Amino acid sequence: MTLAFVVLIVLSAALELWGEYRPARTWVYVFKPLTTLLILGLAVYRGATVGFERSALWIGVGLVFSLAGDVFLMLPDDRFIPGLLSFFVAHLCYIVAFTAGRGFGLTPWLLLAFVACGAIVYRLLWPGLQDLRWPVLGYLLGILTMGWQAWERYLALGGPLALAAAIGALCFILSDATLAWQRFRRDFASAPFLVMLTYYLAQLLIALSVGA
Secondary structure (H helix, E strand, C coil), X not given: CHHHHHXXXXXXXXXXXXXXXXXCHHHHHHHXXXXXXXXXXXXXXXXXXXXXXXXXXXXXXXXXXXXXXXXHHHCCCCCHHHHHHHHHHHHHHHHXXXXXXXXXXXXXXXXXXXXXXXXXXXXXXXXXXXXXXXHHHHHHHHHHHHHHHHHHHHHHHCCHHHHHHHXXXXXXXXXXXXXXXXXXXXXXXCHHHHHHHHHHHHHHHHHHCCCC
16 A cells, blocks of 8 residues: 555656646646645555554644645745745654654764754855845754754664655755755756655655654
8 A cells, every 4th residue: 555655646746746847837736735645645544554653643744734835835926934834833743753752862963964054054045035034044943953853763763764754854955955045046947846856755755754
């Protein structure tokens, strides 16, 4: 059943990416939310196999908020702030999921690596942020904490499922960094394609990690 979900997700994501590349907005409006819904379905299915323990539940809730963020960001009017808030809450949900049963991990070198990467990204974005400097900083802290705790979880638990979540978290950071660069510094033609490719990979890997 997991394989069937993955095949459907890949097909739906491919159609959405084709819509981004064309661009064909109708395809995006259909397949962008559909792909996230399928990923949510995968997480729910995998959660059912482990009795919906705490981390599985919070990953599912995070995907619901991600779906809301997808809808806000694809609308023709600029709904960037509602989208930002939706994904910020999604990251908080993932943080709860990744720390469930063990609390916050604190590996100094890992924390320093994420802080350094975040500082570099924020410095590069700074000239174009203008009135959004504080909201973007808050969001950046949220997603970096999510990525940090995903890797702390992998260091603590090991195994392919925890590794999937950790790699997924990095893909999420890469996706959002690309989106931020496109919006605040310089637009480029392949940006929507790269943003969504890394985003779907991130969410798929996080959903597959349910049960770790």
